[in-house]
Structure formats: C-alpha cells, structure tokens
Amino acid sequence: MRTIAEINEKIKSGSVVVLTLEELKAKVAAVGIAQTAKEVDVVVAGTFEPMEASGAILNLGHTDPPIKIRQCWLDGVLAYSGFGAVDLYLGASQSAEPLGMAELNESEEPGDRGGGHVIEDLIAGKTVQLRATGQSTDCYPRATLDTIITKDTINQFYLFNPRNLYQNFIVGVNGGDRQLHTYLGPLQPRLGNAVYSNLGALAPLFNDPRLRLLGIGSRIFLGGGIGYITWEGTQHFPLQKRLPNDTPIGPAATLALIGDAKQMNPKWVRGCYFKQYGPSLMLGVGVPLPVLDEEVVRCCAVKDEDLVAPIIDFSIPRRVRPTFGLVTYAQLKSGRVKIEGKTVRVAPLASVALSRQVAQELKQWIENGSFTLTAPVAQIPDDRKFIAQEIWGSQTVLE
Amino acid sequence: MKKRVTLTFPRRMVQMPITYRLAKDFNIAANIIRAQVAPNQVGKIVVELAGDIDQLDAALDWMRSQEITVSLANREILINEEACVHCGLCTGTCPTEALTLDSKTFLLNFTRSRCIVCEQCVPTCPVQAISTNF
Numbered sequence: 273m274r275t276i277a278e279i280n281e282k283i284k285s286g287s288v289v290v291l292t293l294e295e296l297k298a299k300v301a302a303v304g305i306a307q308t309a310k311e312v313d314v315v316v317a318g319t320f321e322p323m324e325a326s327g328a329i330l331n332l333g334h335t336d337p338p339i340k341i342r343q344c345w346l347d348g349v350l351a352y353s354g355f356g357a358v359d360l361y362l363g364a365s366q367s368a369e370p371l372g373m374a375e376l377n378e379s380e381e382p383g384d385r386g387g388g389h390v391i392e393d394l395i396a397g398k399t400v401q402l403r404a405t406g407q408s409t410d411c412y413p414r415a416t417l418d419t420i421i422t423k424d425t426i427n428q429f430y431l432f433n434p435r436n437l438y439q440n441f442i443v444g445v446n447g448g449d450r451q452l453h454t455y456l457g458p459l460q461p462r463l464g465n466a467v468y469s470n471l472g473a474l475a476p477l478f479n480d481p482r483l484r485l486l487g488i489g490s491r492i493f494l495g496g497g498i499g500y501i502t503w504e505g506t507q508h509f510p511l512q513k514r515l516p517n518d519t520p521i522g523p524a525a526t527l528a529l530i531g532d533a534k535q536m537n538p539k540w541v542r543g544c545y546f547k548q549y550g551p552s553l554m555l556g557v558g559v560p561l562p563v564l565d566e567e568v569v570r571c572c573a574v575k576d577e578d579l580v581a582p583i584i585d586f587s588i589p590r591r592v593r594p595t596f597g598l599v600t601y602a603q604l605k606s607g608r609v610k611i612e613g614k615t616v617r618v619a620p621l622a623s624v625a626l627s628r629q630v631a632q633e634l635k636q637w638i639e640n641g642s643f644t645l646t647a648p649v650a651q652i653p654d655d656r657k658f659i660a661q662e663i664w665g666s667q668t669v670l671e
Numbered sequence: 672m673k674k675r676v677t678l679t680f681p682r683r684m685v686q687m688p689i690t691y692r693l694a695k696d697f698n699i700a701a702n703i704i705r706a707q708v709a710p711n712q713v714g715k716i717v718v719e720l721a722g723d724i725d726q727l728d729a730a731l732d733w734m735r736s737q738e739i740t741v742s743l744a745n746r747e748i749l750i751n752e753e754a755c756v757h758c759g760l761c762t763g764t765c766p767t768e769a770l771t772l773d774s775k776t777f778l779l780n781f782t783r784s785r786c787i788v789c790e791q792c793v794p795t796c797p798v799q800a801i802s803t804n805f
Contacts, residue, residue: 320756321758322797384799457760457763457764457795457797458764458791458794458795460764465763465764466763467760467763542756542798543798544797544798545797545798545799546797547794547795552797554756554758554797554798617763618763619759619760619761619762619763619764620758620759620760620772621758621759621760621797622758623756623757623758623759623777624757624759624772624777625757625776625777625778626756626757628777
C-alpha cells in the first residue's frame with residue numbers, strides 16, 4: 273500500500289496523515305479498516321509509566337590530571353564505573369546511600385531518592401554533586417575527584433535502557449494477610465486492591481503484536497527527545513502464549529532503547545519511588561507505526577476487551593507465583609474486577625493522561641516535518657527462549 | 672451549616688458520650704470522619720458537625736468549657752498539581768474514593784468533601800505529589 277520512503281516524502285511535503293492510536297480506533301469503528309488504511313499514513317502510540325530497567329551513560333570528559341574512576345556517586349547514588357576511565361552508568365533503581373544515620377530524620381526512609389531522580393535532575397539542568405575515587409596509574413594519576421556537574425558540563429549523557437515498553441504485564445494482588453510493598457505500589461491484604469501497569473489497547477507493542485513494524489533502528493520519541501530501538505529488551509519473551517489475535521496473555525516482548533538525554537525534557541523523565549520497594553523512573557515513550565498495509569490497521573484496531581493480563585498473587589514470594597486467572601483490560605479499566613467471587617478495586621500505574629500527551633507530541637513532530645520514520649535494519653527475535661536462573665552448587669540449608 | 676472540626680479529649684473526658692450531648696443539647700448531627708479513642712488515653716476525633724449556626728457556636732463553646740480542645744484548622748490532603756503524573760495509583764488505596772481518575776480526561780480528581788484524611792495516599796504516590804498541610 274505504501275512504503276516508509278513514501279511516508280517520509282509525505283512528511284517532508286507536509287501532506288502526511290497522522291493519527292494517534294485512540295483516533296485510529298475511533299476511525300476504524302466509523303469507516304472500517306480498508307478506508308482507514310487508505311487515508312492514514314502513520315499511527316502514533318505513546319506511553320508514560322515506570323520503567324525501572326533504565327539508566328544513563330555518562331562520559332564526564334577527562335580531568336587534568338586525568339582519573340580512572342573506580343567508584344563514583346552522583347548525589348549519593350552509586351554509579352557503575354568498571355569500564356572506561358570516565359564512563360559511568362547510572363541505574364534508575366539504584367538507591368541513594370545514606371550519608372550517615374545522623375542525617376536521616378525519622379519521617380524519611382533511607383533511599384527514597386535514587387538514580388531516576390538524579391537522571392531527572394540532570395535533564396532539568398540542575399547541578400549534581402559528583403564524588404569519585406580512582407586507581408592511580410601512570411596514565412591516570414589522579415586518586416579522587418569531588419566536583420559538581422550539570423548536563424552541559426559533561427561530555428556525553430544518554431539514556432540506555434535495557435528493558436522498556438513491556439508488551440503486556442501482570443495485575444498484582446495480595447492474597448495474604450499483611451500489606452505488601454511492591455513495584456506496583458502497596459498491595460492490601462486479603463485481595464484489598466489490584467494494580468495493573470499496562471495501557472492495554474493504547475500500549476505501543478499491543479498494536480504491533482508480532483513486532484512486524486518495529487525493530488532495531490526504529491526511530492522513536494524517548495523522554496521528549498529522539499531515541500532509537502537498539503535491541504531486544506532483557507527478559508524479551510516472544511514465545512509467551514498468545515490469543516488468536518496474536519496478543520500475548522502475559523509479559524512478552526520487550527525493547528532496549530537509547531536516546532540523547534541532553535535533548536530530553538524532565539516532564540517525560542521523572543524519578544519516582546515506591547515505598548519500601550525503591551526508586552525507579554517514569555518515562556514517556558512514543559512510537560510511530562507506519563501504515564504499510566491493511567494488516568497494520570487491523571492490528572491497531574485491537575480493543576481492551578480483546579486483550580488480557582494474568583492476576584498474580586504477590587503473597588507467595590516465589591519466582592512462579594499463583595495466578596487467579598486472566599482478566600481483560602476492559603474489566604481492569606472499569607475499576608473493578610471479580611476475584612474468587614470478591615469484587616476488588618483496581619488502580620492503574622501507567623498514566624493515560626500523560627501517555628496521550630506523548631502521542632500528541634509525537635504526532636505534532638511528524639506533522640511539522642521534524643520527525644521522519646526509519647525502517648528497522650534487523651527484526652527483533654520472535655523465537656527467543658526464556659531461561660530462568662537455576663541455582664547450582666552446594667546450597668546452605670537453613671533449618 | 673456544616674463545620675469540620677478536630678476534637679482532642681483529655682483522658683478523663685473519654686467516657687463522655689459526646690455525640691449524644693451534641694444531638695440532645697444542641698440539635699447537631701455529628702458525622703465522625705475519623706477517630707482514635709481508647710480507655711484512659713487522650714482521644715482524638717475528626718467530626719463534621721451539621722446544625723444551626725448559633726447552635727454550632729454554642730456547642731463549640733460548651734466543648735471548650737469541658738476542656739475539649741477544638742481545632743478548626745484541620746489536617747488536609749494537598750495535591751501538588753505540578754508534580755502529579757496522573758498515574759492513578761492513589762485511587763486504589765483511597766477508601767472513600769475521594770481520589771478518582773476522570774473517566775474522559777484520565778486526570779486525577781480530588782473530591783475534598785469525601786476525604787477522611789486517612790493519609791494512605793501519601794506514601795502510595797510514586798512521585799511524592801501528595802502531602803498533608805501539617
């Protein structure tokens with residue numbers, strides 16, 4: 273029907289027709305798949321949700337005399353430094369280390385700030401304190417470094433997120449008798465509440481279920497700047513069981529993303545903290561889906577009632593947790609689900625309001641010609657095994 | 672008219688059937704929003720009083736004369752609109768559904784009159800956008 277090159281021509285000439293997923297689904301309901309596919313060139317999906325498997329690469333630039341950093345803290349958050357002399361990796365879920373017990377006041381837990389907050393601050397242009405120790409060598413004689421940095425005083429600063437954009441996730445509940453603090457927020461005992469974190473029919477990868485359109489090299493909106501899909505994400509699991517509409521019944525595909533953080537906007541990169549679980553990062557990601565044929569529109573027309581997620585009981589702290597079965601996203605978005613005869617209130621964790629804004633912003637970029645589409649240079653694997661960590665060697669048995 | 676007040680009882684006053692006295696002597700409907708009352712301890716209740724304006728003032732004066740501390744400045748939940756990302760996580764822990772997401776805009780909606788200031792939303796918020804005024 274149309275190629276990515278043809279779409280890019282239309283973007284340059286200003287005649288491209290772009291719809292958000294919501295607009296597209298409404299159009300399909302009104303005029304059908306064939307007519308929609310004829311009229312629309314690009315569909316944009318946006319999401320804004322916690323993505324803790326994220327982090328930033330920083331290259332400080334060399335000091336004089338130079339240092340080979342072996343340990344480094346940014347605003348008290350440990351950054352990994354076991355590679356290039358002034359290369360750092362700041363993980364979003366790394367907790368700030370307490371500076372000393374005297375400085376902790378009672379109401380504050382240690383570590384309610386973390387890597388995600390430092391990344392947000394840097395993107396916002398704030399100053400961050402850097403403390404580092406080095407290994408003195410003939411090449412790098414300096415032993416310590418104590419300074420302040422901003423995004424403008426460091427050589428490079430980009431997000432490199434090993435796992436983002438989960439294609440489907442789980443619904444968390446707590447069948448036990450005490451409150452649990454999880455990466456989905458607090459879960460009340462005796463099925464007191466349920467939390468889901470995927471946008472369902474608005475989630476980017478639910479609308480390209482077999483990753484036919486997106487692959488390595490696809491250009492995206494990442495945190496308010498330009499980013500790219502670089503690889504399959506960690507825990508990428510394309511072999512998850514699927515419904516006849518090709519959508520997975522639980523966590524499945526994931527993507528690794530990269531993008532220049534110096535261009536990003538703190539509105540779309542927000543440090544966050546889950547009580548008694550730890551810090552994380554909320555991130556806005558927008559994805560363009562080229563309407564190459566009618567199949568693209570058919571996939572993007574998927575509705576919440578056609579998508580399911582498993583309800584998982586977090587009270588059993590094991591790798592495989594018991595499930596209360598599957599529930600549709602239409603049920604989840606109604607605010608209540610029935611579990612074993614009990615009506616349970618459901619809250620989301622992905623922000624629909626901000627996800628819509630991400631989609632609108634990417635739509636504007638494409639319409640005003642500042643964002644063109646790229647064809648993937650390689651597809652994301654669709655048959656990857658999922659290996660759990662079995663523990664070998666002699667085990668200490670705790671009696 | 673309605674007035675929301677916080678009452679703090681000295682230990683010896685905990686035995687007094689306060690809502691009965693308010694109804695009987697002042698014709699005031701007392702809706703208990705939140706209470707922490709136990710034998711032989713300082714008690715605290717947040718209560719919404721509904722009745723005639725003069726009767727309300729008379730009731731507050733009477734309670735003060737009984738050494739009940741009456742506070743009109745109530746603890747309230749504050750939402751930082753700038754910080755809120757409208758994720759909706761707080762709506763699942765709010766027991767009175769004072770916090771909801773708008774069904775069309777999906778923006779967070781706070782209905783203050785429903786709030787019982789249980790404060791469960793405060794630690795739930797992942798971006799620390801919810802706090803109390805004191």
